[in-house]
Amino acid sequence: MSGDEISIVEVGPRDGLQNEKSIIATADKLRLIELLVEAGLRFIEATAFVSPKWVPQMFDHDAVMQGAVRRPGVVYSALVPNEYGARNAIAAGAHELAVFTSASETFARKNINCSVAESLDRFRPVLALAHKAGLRVRGYVSCATDCPFEGEIQPNAVEAVVSSLDKLGCDEVAVADTLGRGSPARVQAMLERVVAKLPPDRIACHFHDTFGGALANVDVALALGVRTFDAAADGLGGCPYAPGAAGNLRTGSLVQHLSQLGFQTGVDIAALNSAEKFAHNLKS
Numbered sequence: 001m002s003g004d005e006i007s008i009v010e011v012g013p014r015d016g017l018q019n020e021k022s023i024i025a026t027a028d029k030l031r032l033i034e035l036l037v038e039a040g041l042r043f044i045e046a047t048a049f050v051s052p053k054w055v056p057q058m059f060d061h062d063a064v065m066q067g068a069v070r071r072p073g074v075v076y077s078a079l080v081p082n083e084y085g086a087r088n089a090i091a092a093g094a095h096e097l098a099v100f101t102s103a104s105e106t107f108a109r110k111n112i113n114c115s116v117a118e119s120l121d122r123f124r125p126v127l128a129l130a131h132k133a134g135l136r137v138r139g140y141v142s143c144a145t146d147c148p149f150e151g152e153i154q155p156n157a158v159e160a161v162v163s164s165l166d167k168l169g170c171d172e173v174a175v176a177d178t179l180g181r182g183s184p185a186r187v188q189a190m191l192e193r194v195v196a197k198l199p200p201d202r203i204a205c206h207f208h209d210t211f212g213g214a215l216a217n218v219d220v221a222l223a224l225g226v227r228t229f230d231a232a233a234d235g236l237g238g239c240p241y242a243p244g245a246a247g248n249l250r251t252g253s254l255v256q257h258l259s260q261l262g263f264q265t266g267v268d269i270a271a272l273n274s275a276e277k278f279a280h281n282l283k284s
């Protein structure tokens with residue numbers, strides 16, 4: 001397994017910044033993206049085409065997607081909750097879309113104002129539009145171990161949503177420890193059910209790092225064959241609708257950890273340090 005390539009999905013510009021209270025200038029968001037690209041990150045979740053009434057920080061999604069520096073091989077994805085968001089994201093030049101639902105009914109209601117089943121229905125036209133335009137679609141499953149409202153989530157609830165996203169046609173499913181509370185044993189129990197449904201090359205792991213346990217969970221996922229991990233510059237992040245959710249796994253920590261294990265990430269750590277310093281200074 002050592003020597004394998006790992007795809008790091010940099011979610012700082014989206015998950016990282018969405019939780020910042022003061023509105024960050026569009027030019028600063030674009031500079032952060034440019035620094036991340038210069039550091040060698042190839043998959044960047046650039047913004048979210050969600051309602052600005054729900055997440056004010058993402059108000060400039062069109063300008064961010066349109067203005068992000070274009071380099072060969074760099075893939076910009078956009079988070080979208082519905083067809084409206086998908087149409088706008090594609091028009092703005094997104095290379096990939098990410099839909100998002102939850103293994104917890106209560107979190108789905110709080111975050112996207114609908115049930116899990118309704119969210120899946122909303123994704124049908126998103127998938128149709130994206131695939132017609134030749135774009136891949138990721139499906140996120142939030143609260144894959146714990147929900148801020150319902151507590152521990154059972155692996156069978158995650159498995160059911162993963163199967164539904166697969167049946168809808170999602171190319172990749174990202175399981176998310178939204179709160180960063182999953183222990184390695186519980187993450188393993190959950191991931192074993194997911195790996196039984198989908199090949200590991202269609203699975204991504206999105207670990208928030210509230211209690212410093214994200215890297216241990218990365219190791220669990222690596223052992224199960226997962227090779228795609230999300231991280232955010234300087235560990236920015238959190239979901240405004242998930243009380244208790246803190247930052248994502250820091251990109252620099254992930255890159256260093258993977259490199260110590262002998263994996264290839266294609267990221268230049270010195271250039272990444274500059275990007276992380278810049279990200280740090282964006283924090284309010």
Ligand code: HMG
Nearest residue numbers: 049050051054055081084085111112113140142176178239
């Ligand atoms: P709603 O209020 O039920 O929707 O929100 P609506 O259809 O009644 O529309 C309300 C207003 O939003 C309307 O505008 C729509 O046009 C507009 P108005 O007529 O009032 O002026 N609208 C939109 N605007 C821009 N883009 C759109 C869009 N859709 C409707 N796509 C909705 C439902 C889903 C829109 C809302 O709940 C929403 O935007 N939620 C997003 C919440 C969010 O972004 N949360 C953070 C991201 S998820 C996350 O962080 C977790 C993750 O990282 C994984 C993990 O860690 O767990 C992915």
Ligand code: MG
Nearest residue numbers: 015176178239
């Ligand atoms: Mg997240």
